[in-house]
């Protein structure tokens with residue numbers, strides 16, 4: 218018998234909703250179907266505006282909470298229709314929601330997209346608000362995907378999994394299931410998207426074509442690398458409220474050609490990811506997932522600078538790189554229903570492993 222769950226994810230890139238249908242009846246999860254619901258420009262802007270303090274925030278937050286709850290429910294309906302499933306065929310939905318604030322130092326993180334609406338509109342038990350129990354135990358509330366990586370990618374060789382979303386995070390999987398580590402390494406695509414938006418009026422540097430035409434500015438790179446986040450030891454997590462255009466204004470970028478800045482920001486992402494892995498493994502297999510895998514220039518720089526590592530897509534082990542995080546939230550929902558913990562204390566720094574999320578029964 219199938220054991221079907223739906224995972225819903227919308228990450229720090231604020232590009233849209235990833236929805237996946239996953240079967241957990243075998244030892245390795247099977248992605249049955251997936252669906253991407255991009256945000257249109259005006260919705261994206263409204264969400265972005267909520268990521269920073271502004272006027273009339275509470276009303277705007279409430280409206281967006283409802284709107285996104287409905288959008289998440291639409292993603293579920295689409296998957297059900299396409300796969301001719303009834304609501305009773307799916308055990309539960311795990312919804313990450315959309316992060317609009319992440320301040321773990323103040324024990325505060327906020328993901329929106331009302332799970333009451335998702336449960337009401339789909340008739341499926343919905344689990345959401347995964348991060349705050351970990352934060353309540355003094356953890357970062359992030360990253361949460363390493364527990365899933367650990368469950369499916371642990372092996373008898375050293376591996377590192379890199380998820381390149383708006384923010385990049387790494388999972389360090391030493392061979393033979395020794396302690397797992399995981400932490401945010403800093404910007405993934407967030408700065409690349411922001412700079413492309415500013416100078417190309419496009420939401421991203423498609424395949425890294427623009428950045429590839431530039432020249433990495435070593436001095437600038439070294440200055441950017443001095444940010445204390447890169448030197449901070451794990452557990453650590455960050456968000457787009459830190460690594461954004463405002464952060465870039467700290468540096469005198471007018472002295473450079475925009476295309477050279479893009480090349481340098483791409484190098485910053487590649488180098489901070491590799492530096493994080495080097496701290497743990499001199500050699501290992503690196504598996505990449507997240508939207509950053511489509512930036513060919515970024516991948517080229519990872520391969521060139523990381524030539525000692527064997528670098529592949531997570532596809533090599535049957536997990537499509539675009540759907541990893543949404544699959545992780547389907548898995549986290551399964552953990553919660555089974556009253557199993559979803560966080561790894563060595564990763565988040567929480568005092569205790571906990572059952573994560575709130576359950577909104579159908």
Ligand SMILES: Nc1ncnc2c1ncn2[C@@H]1O[C@H](COP(=O)(O)OP(=O)(O)O)[C@@H](O)[C@H]1O
Nearest residue numbers: 228229230382383406423424507508509511512
């Ligand atoms: N063709 C592409 N070229 C360059 N970058 C891409 C491409 N496709 C996706 N991306 C990057 O991936 C990001 C989305 O990745 P995703 O894993 O969904 O991140 P998040 O979890 O932060 O939403 C986009 O914002 C973009 O930066």
Ligand SMILES: [Mg+2]
Nearest residue numbers: 228230232233
């Ligand atoms: Mg995304």
